[in-house]
Amino acid sequence: MDRRATFDNLWLAGALVAPQILLVIVFFYWPTMQALYWAFSTQPPFGGTNQWVGWQNFQQIFADAVYWNSVRVSIIFAALSTALSIGMALLLALMIDRQLAGHKAYRFVYFWPYAIAAPAVGLAFRFIFAPDAGFVSAINQLAPNLWNPALKGWDAMILIVIANSWKMMAYNFIFFLAALQSIPRGLIEAAAMDGSGVLRRARDIQIPLLAPTLFFLLVINITESFVDSFGIIDITTGGGPARATDLMVFKIYSDGFKGLDYSMAAAQSIVLMLLVIGLTFVQFRYVEKRVHYA
Amino acid sequence: MSKRILAAAALAATSLGLAVPAQAQQRIQFEFWYGLTGRLGEIMEEHCKRFNDSQTKYEAKCVGQGGYDKAEQNTIAAFRSKQHPTLVQIYDAGTVNFMLSGATYNAPDLARDFNMKIDWSGYFAGISNYYATSKGQMWSFPYNSSTALLYWNKDAWAKIGKTKAPETIEEWWDDVRAMKKAGVECGFAFDYDTWMPLEQFSAIHNLPIATKNNGYDGLDAEVMFNKTKFADYMKDWKKLLDEGVARIQTAQTGKTILQAFTDGSCASMLSSVANHGVVGSTAKPGLNWGVAKLPIYKDFKRHNSLVGGASLWILQGKSKPEYEAAAAYIQFLLQPKEEQWFADVTGYIPVTQAGYKAMVDAGFYADPKRQGREIAIESLTFTPPTAVSRGIRLGNFTQIRAEIRSELEAAFTGKKDVQTALDDAAARSNQILRRFEQTFKGKQLP
Numbered sequence: 001m002d003r004r005a006t007f008d009n010l011w012l013a014g015a016l017v018a019p020q021i022l023l024v025i026v027f028f029y030w031p032t033m034q035a036l037y038w039a040f041s042t043q044p045p046f047g048g049t050n051q052w053v054g055w056q057n058f059q060q061i062f063a064d065a066v067y068w069n070s071v072r073v074s075i076i077f078a079a080l081s082t083a084l085s086i087g088m089a090l091l092l093a094l095m096i097d098r099q100l101a102g103h104k105a106y107r108f109v110y111f112w113p114y115a116i117a118a119p120a121v122g123l124a125f126r127f128i129f130a131p132d133a134g135f136v137s138a139i140n141q142l143a144p145n146l147w148n149p150a151l152k153g154w155d156a157m158i159l160i161v162i163a164n165s166w167k168m169m170a171y172n173f174i175f176f177l178a179a180l181q182s183i184p185r186g187l188i189e190a191a192a193m194d195g196s197g198v199l200r201r202a203r204d205i206q207i208p209l210l211a212p213t214l215f216f217l218l219v220i221n222i223t224e225s226f227v228d229s230f231g232i233i234d235i236t237t238g239g240g241p242a243r244a245t246d247l248m249v250f251k252i253y254s255d256g257f258k259g260l261d262y263s264m265a266a267a268q269s270i271v272l273m274l275l276v277i278g279l280t281f282v283q284f285r286y287v288e289k290r291v292h293y294a
Numbered sequence: 295m296s297k298r299i300l301a302a303a304a305l306a307a308t309s310l311g312l313a314v315p316a317q318a319q320q321r322i323q324f325e326f327w328y329g330l331t332g333r334l335g336e337i338m339e340e341h342c343k344r345f346n347d348s349q350t351k352y353e354a355k356c357v358g359q360g361g362y363d364k365a366e367q368n369t370i371a372a373f374r375s376k377q378h379p380t381l382v383q384i385y386d387a388g389t390v391n392f393m394l395s396g397a398t399y400n401a402p403d404l405a406r407d408f409n410m411k412i413d414w415s416g417y418f419a420g421i422s423n424y425y426a427t428s429k430g431q432m433w434s435f436p437y438n439s440s441t442a443l444l445y446w447n448k449d450a451w452a453k454i455g456k457t458k459a460p461e462t463i464e465e466w467w468d469d470v471r472a473m474k475k476a477g478v479e480c481g482f483a484f485d486y487d488t489w490m491p492l493e494q495f496s497a498i499h500n501l502p503i504a505t506k507n508n509g510y511d512g513l514d515a516e517v518m519f520n521k522t523k524f525a526d527y528m529k530d531w532k533k534l535l536d537e538g539v540a541r542i543q544t545a546q547t548g549k550t551i552l553q554a555f556t557d558g559s560c561a562s563m564l565s566s567v568a569n570h571g572v573v574g575s576t577a578k579p580g581l582n583w584g585v586a587k588l589p590i591y592k593d594f595k596r597h598n599s600l601v602g603g604a605s606l607w608i609l610q611g612k613s614k615p616e617y618e619a620a621a622a623y624i625q626f627l628l629q630p631k632e633e634q635w636f637a638d639v640t641g642y643i644p645v646t647q648a649g650y651k652a653m654v655d656a657g658f659y660a661d662p663k664r665q666g667r668e669i670a671i672e673s674l675t676f677t678p679p680t681a682v683s684r685g686i687r688l689g690n691f692t693q694i695r696a697e698i699r700s701e702l703e704a705a706f707t708g709k710k711d712v713q714t715a716l717d718d719a720a721a722r723s724n725q726i727l728r729r730f731e732q733t734f735k736g737k738q739l740p
Contacts, residue, residue: 042733046395047374051735066722132548150546151707237546240486242704257367259693260391261729 032273038266045260057267066243067251067268071275074248077161078225085165086217089172090210094202097180107177114170118231125163126236149237153244156237160245163232164225172217179213180206208292215291219283226276248272321353324612324619325379328358329365329604330438333572337639338383344635345626352619362604363692366391373397373609380612381620383437385604387691389425390509392607393433394689394734399608399617400433408621412628416646420674421601424685427740428510434605435624438642440568441599441674442494443666444589448582450478450561459586466562466589467530473561474539482540483551483560484531486699486706489602490564490588491531492524497600497683498590498676499523504727509687513731513739517694517723520716523591529712532705542706556581564588566602567670570641574663585666587673597683599673603642634658643670687739689730694723 039057041050061067092110096103113121129136131148139147149155183206191201207214230249233239239246239254246254249272256265328338335358342356359365362385372378373395384392392398405412414422414432421439425432444466446459451469453476460466470481484491496503501522506515519525534540543554552569554560556577565573570585577583590596608620626632633649634656636642644650650671653659659668677683688694698719705715 042735044395044733045370045391046397048396051732053732060725126546130546130548132543134548137548148547150542150544153707153709156546240546240700240703241707242709243700246700254696255693258363258696259690259726260367260370261690261693261726261733263733264729 035266035269038263039270040267041263043262043266045262050263053263057263058271061264061267061271066246069243070246070248070251073157073243073245074226076157077164077229077245077247078222080157080161081164081168081225081229082218082221084161085168085221086172086214088165089169089176089217090207090214092169092173093176093180094206096177097206098198110173111170113167114174116167118167118228119235121163121167122232122235125159125166125232129159129162129236149241151241153241156241156245159236160229160232163236164229167232168221168224172221175213175217176210179210183209211291212293215283215288218287219280222279222283223276226272226279248275322351322615322619323353323355324381324616324623326354326356326381326383326620326623327365327369327379328356328383329360329362329385330383331358331361334438334568334640337636340639341627341632341636344632345623348626349622352622354619354623362388366692369609373611376611378609378611380609380616381623382607382609383604384434384607386424386602386685387695389434389605390687390689390691390739393427393740394737397610398433399610399612400431401435401608402431402433404608404617404621404624408618410621410625413646413648416648418601418643418645418647418650418671418675420598420679421645423679424601425605429740432605433740434607435628436601436605436645437603437627438568438636438640439601439603439645440566440642441601441670442490442564442588443567443570443585443670443673444587445555445563445565445569445573445583445585447555447558447561448584449558450481453478459584460589461586462592463527463530463589464592467534470534470539470562471537474537478561480539480541480554480560481562482534483543483554483563484540485542485544485551486702488695488698488702489566491527492519492698493602493686494564494588494599495527496522496524498588498597498673499594500597500680500683502682503686504688507681508685509689510681510684510739513689513727513734513737515688515727517688517720517727519698520713520720523594525713525716527591528702528705528716532712535706552576555583566641567643567667568603568641570664570667571639572641585669587669587676596676598676598679600683600685601674637667638664641667643667643674688723688727689734690726693726697722697726 038050040054041052043050096107096110128134129147129149131137131140131150136147147155149159187205188201191205196204227249229247230253233245233247233250237245239250248268252265252268252272255261255268326342328335330338338358339356342354345354357379359368365382366384366388369378369382369384404410417436421436422432425434425436427433444459448457450473451457451459454469454472456469460469473481492503496519501524502508503519504515504517506512509515531540535542541554541560543549543551543560549557549559551560551563552565552572555563556573558578558581567585573583588599606624608617627636628646630649630652633644633646634653637644637653638658644653658664701710701715701719704710705712710718
């Protein structure tokens, strides 16, 4: 196992990786350091003199019930939308993989949602789910006020979960399909000859063999739903009603850019970053153990 | 990159002797960022064009930022990276941020340095007091100015045999309830915007929103709206909602209050006079509507309402010619002719008494299409501004509005009782004010 490529000319190696390193420093480490500095000081909106305040920003965040609410809804959102988008994508990929009628057209179309910008997705879903005027308003004709994301927190949460899953599903679908197609046909055919049905084959052969893909998508989906849900929320619910969809990343935006409290926003992004790192670590440490790489 | 290509192309064109209009090159350009969107944003563009067409010396480049709050955010971000415009339209709530920013070239200085003819006392007192520093100077030029009005559906009111808009809030509620019995499903549409129910309401009732005269006397002010009649007003709204005679209308429910009013489904709303033109042009055919001064609780004496809208700020770090051009632009906007054009196409009120007088003399308000717009002036000038009907000067007021909005959402959706929600909003607002005070430690309101 211990085979390593060694490189004698370190200067050349350094020069070759330097552009990459530089990019990473400029676009990642430098802003992170800046955020870290702001998180421990107060930064006036127009720039100028920061005052060092130590842990005060963090203390205020952790003492704030509204912040804990945003952590709670973020976790709910991440869990629901990851489950829904992975589940639906898996189902669709299994169907397409069976080469049912029209599968080529579907395979082509299912990837499209991922190519749509999040605000556009938000706009479409806001319209579809508008309680007075959207397609779903038919429900309210039958049972008045059954569906109203402008007033009911859970409805709003369901709305953003569906919108986000719809988009992420497309991404997951491609990965699942690619993984399914790399499973040797012989295995499936052998199982079929032994008399196992579609569901049985999926459960005992395909899904276990998909485990590495599933794990990869789990990490990506959870991370994405923590850090990349902004566009949809901004257009559909604006964090409301009554902060029911005020996810951590949206709160960072509203505190920082709307509230012009850059320091508080910086402190929150540091916390979010640590949370995502922590979650990813946990997944690699505990979930990956159960993944078998073929 | 593209600039260089453009320059190269221009050079090539001139060297080839192609016709490039000489004056187009000599024009002094400056950038102006505005926040208004939709139809009002288009009008901003048109106003720019009118300026550019009116003379050959200067050229305004006007760039929409997609919203008042975005205009403020983008300006701040641009200022930090030194890419900011010369002139920017900043809404009322952003005034204090700009006053303390140290990034502005203040209006009196610009006027002095470029010999502008500004009659500072010619502005309506309600407007100049709102924007003025403690020394009575305005650091920005009031531009699009509005105030809130009651929009009412005359046909709906006719069903209960009334031909006049309600004057008191008590009367308004009675009407709304009576209309429900007469078959008007929704007598009043509202959303969570605090500008009408909190800010305008408090001004006309002469109630404080915060200590220290609404913050004008110092950054250590604390909000107190949860202890005034405003709390009762919100309890009334909740009651109407529970009785099913009023409705919440937002973009999320499918229709904004404006749309619910113009399509006739809700009989009244509170909105800015700036929407007068929009209501007129988008109302369903035959909708018989009018505007009136905001209703007031009957035990109170009416005071002036607040000016809303935006003013024009000049930012530091630009060249002398750019400032000269910006000064010319502002001077242009202040001509009575331009004030009238702008007021006509929007619904905004003229900012100077001279502009208003010229419009009255020209019979502007006699036109049935504009009927009721003079009520905005009447409301704004109803009494001389008092220490609290003057305006609001609280740090990060945008965020305070957002906190109140969130808590009102909780109250109106039944998650909290109204008083608890307002108490929570006040506590959070005070945290924001303390943060602001800390961030601007050692600074004084001018």
